[in-house]
Amino acid sequence: MLLFIIILLVFCYWQNEDLVVTKVDYGNQKIDQTFDGFKILQVSDLQNRDFGNQQQRLIDAVKKSQPDIIVITGDLLDSRAENIDAAMGFARAAVDIAPTYFITGNHEAASDQYQLLKNQLTEIGVIIVDNQQVFIEQGDARISLVGVADPLFATVEQLAQEGDYYQQTLDNLLSQGDGSFNIVLAHRPEDFALYVNCGVDLVFCGHAHGGQIRIPLIGGVYAPGQGFWPKYTSGFYCEGNTTMVVSRGLGNSLFPIRIFNRPQLLLLTLRSEDSEG
Numbered sequence: 001m002l003l004f005i006i007i008l009l010v011f012c013y014w015q016n017e018d019l020v021v022t023k024v025d026y027g028n029q030k031i032d033q034t035f036d037g038f039k040i041l042q043v044s045d046l047q048n049r050d051f052g053n054q055q056q057r058l059i060d061a062v063k064k065s066q067p068d069i070i071v072i073t074g075d076l077l078d079s080r081a082e083n084i085d086a087a088m089g090f091a092r093a094a095v096d097i098a099p100t101y102f103i104t105g106n107h108e109a110a111s112d113q114y115q116l117l118k119n120q121l122t123e124i125g126v127i128i129v130d131n132q133q134v135f136i137e138q139g140d141a142r143i144s145l146v147g148v149a150d151p152l153f154a155t156v157e158q159l160a161q162e163g164d165y166y167q168q169t170l171d172n173l174l175s176q177g178d179g180s181f182n183i184v185l186a187h188r189p190e191d192f193a194l195y196v197n198c199g200v201d202l203v204f205c206g207h208a209h210g211g212q213i214r215i216p217l218i219g220g221v222y223a224p225g226q227g228f229w230p231k232y233t234s235g236f237y238c239e240g241n242t243t244m245v246v247s248r249g250l251g252n253s254l255f256p257i258r259i260f261n262r263p264q265l266l267l268l269t270l271r272s273e274d275s276e277g
């Protein structure tokens with residue numbers, strides 16, 4: 001019995017403390033040759049978690065991935081955290097590695113420390129793309145990068161407007177583009193149908209924490225916004241011309257344990273041909 005408990009504890013420790021870098025390729029005919037091989041590292045749901053020694057293990061993994069850009073898809077903070085030290089420790093290192101883009105998640109919306117985080121991220125050069133569109137340029141080619149703030153940031157007045165505020169926001173942002181390949185950063189995978197409706201090419205999401213406990217061959221058990229047996233917890237989901245990639249993320253929130261669901265960094269390489277990986 002003692003041996004069983006020891007094995008279980010070691011297994012749980014490994015499942016929660018190890019760090020996996022998942023490498024995937026994504027191809028689309030809209031991607032210009034110039035961007036073939038362009039590497040995007042997704043960091044999601046850190047939840048102000050400290051990976052030890054001032055985030056060194058996490059920072060080393062990001063550095064080793066040699067990304068062209070880093071995208072942080074929300075919940076860099078945890079709403080219950082009393083400081084933003086671990087989040088900022090990571091962000092400071094990230095901007096030294098590659099241009100870093102950030103959108104908010106529900107935990108930023110719920111945190112009274114978000115304004116402080118926002119100020120400090122801006123100060124160190126993290127590009128906050130909440131409800132913004134920016135272009136990433138290489139030679140004559142460019143990619144549109146659109147970020148959406150977590151829906152919890154919407155005001156009562158915005159939500160009272162006619163139509164779906166979240167969809168209108170994304171539609172407006174995408175319509176400002178020039179038809180070039182678009183990448184969207186949005187925290188919530190449960191809104192996949194909305195991303196499809198808006199004509200998103202590739203959207204990076206987090207929030208689901210991989211379903212927290214993953215049952216082999218079945219998938220995640222629970223995800224916020226989706227409940228039990230969630231549909232969108234990890235990897236690629238495709239419909240029409242839209243692909244959503246969901247990171248299992250790095251941290252935990254209310255439920256502190258991951259099983260068959262090690263903390264994940266997602267490294268996606270763009271390919272100019274039409275061959276999704």
Ligand SMILES: [Fe+2]
Nearest residue numbers: 075105106207
């Ligand atoms: Fe979240």
